[in-house]
Amino acid sequence: MMHLKGVWISGRYNVSMIAMRTRVITVATLGLVSLGMAQDKPLTRAQVDFFEAKIRPVLATHCFECHGNKDKGGLKLNSREAALKGGDSGAVIVLGKPKQSLLIKAVEHLDEDLAMPPKKKLPAHVIDDLTRWIRDGAVWPEGKAVGFATGKITDKQREHWAFQPLKKVEIAEGHPVDALIRAKLDEQKLKQVKLAGKRTLIRRATFNLTGLPPAPAEVTVFLADQKSGAWERLIERLLASAHYGERWGRHWLDVV
Numbered sequence: 482m483m484h485l486k487g488v489w490i491s492g493r494y495n496v497s498m499i500a501m502r503t504r505v506i507t508v509a510t511l512g513l514v515s516l517g518m519a520q521d522k523p524l525t526r527a528q529v530d531f532f533e534a535k536i537r538p539v540l541a542t543h544c545f546e547c548h549g550n551k552d553k554g555g556l557k558l559n560s561r562e563a564a565l566k567g568g569d570s571g572a573v574i575v576l577g578k579p580k581q582s583l584l585i586k587a588v589e590h591l592d593e594d595l596a597m598p599p600k601k602k603l604p605a606h607v608i609d610d611l612t613r614w615i616r617d618g619a620v621w622p623e624g625k626a627v628g629f630a631t632g633k634i635t636d637k638q639r640e641h642w643a644f645q646p647l648k649k650v651e652i653a654e655g656h657p658v659d660a661l662i663r664a665k666l667d668e669q670k671l672k673q674v675k676l677a678g679k680r681t682l683i684r685r686a687t688f689n690l691t692g693l694p695p696a697p698a699e700v701t702v703f704l705a706d707q708k709s710g711a712w713e714r715l716i717e718r719l720l721a722s723a724h725y726g727e728r729w730g731r732h733w734l735d736v737v
Contacts, residue, residue, distance in 0.1 A: 528620045535610040543598050561621030579615040679704055679711075686715060691724035 540558055547553040548568075556568025567573050573583040587597040588608050596602070603611075614620070638644070652660045666673050677685070683703045687695040695703075703715055719725055 524620060524622050528617075529622045531610075532614070532620055532622055535607075536614050539603070539607055539611065543603070561619065561623060564619070564621070574615055574619050576618055577616060579612040582615050585612055585615065682712065683715060686719060690716075690719040690728070691722055692728040693724055 541549075544558045548556050548558040550559070551557075552568070554568045554570065556570075556573065557563035557566075558573075564574055565572065565576075567583075570583065573587075575581045579585045583595070585608070586592065587595050588603050588611060590596040590602045634644075663673065680700060683695050683700055687693060687699070703711065706714070
């Protein structure tokens with residue numbers, strides 16, 4: 482994101498670029514000093530939330546392609562240490578001084594040779610967030626933070642269902658999911674609604690799986706089927722229908 486390029490104009494090196502690189506050396510010196518400014522204080526929840534919501538997504542979307550695992554221009558922006566180290570053009574972040582930071586100069590598009598992202602300037606509110614972030618010390622939650630788990634699981638946390646051992650549950654006749662829902666309803670002292678009739682069931686299933694209403698003849702056949710497994714046979718027929726493929730294939734085509 483911050484790769485600065487030398488520009489030749491009419492066979493001569495751009496004088497403004499030489500001047501800018503001289504300024505960069507000064508900024509780089511400040512950047513080397515800033516490397517020693519570690520995040521000694523525990524991070525607050527507000528600091529972490531601000532970075533994760535406002536800063537990391539911007540870096541991931543607009544910077545990581547060239548400055549993530551890659552180091553275009555000698556610059557990586559995938560960690561605080563790497564960001565403070567800078568690249569071939571020097572430091573890009575001067576802690577507490579956004580106006581002196583090449584990162585801010587780049588996103589503000591004040592110099593077309595420095596402008597990043599090169600194709601389209603970031604929205605003003607995003608630049609404001611980056612400015613605030615650098616002004617507040619470029620907090621980057623890589624280590625421990627206030628309010629974060631220490632790794633020790635408490636007895637209260639062990640009561641969560643994810644920590645409970647698996648056990649076989651006897652299910653009454655019917656679908657296992659229905660049995661689990663009934664158990665929760667009983668636990669909350671709630672009454673379940675009455676069961677839907679077969680006419681309602683075939684309409685729901687057919688609309689859901691094919692996007693079409695059931696044909697009158699299909700309704701008649703389903704209502705007349707009093708044998709065990711009538712519902713399962715209906716679902717299998719709908720899943721085998723070409724209309725099912727047409728309906729759900731649209732979702733895949735939308736993704737493609």
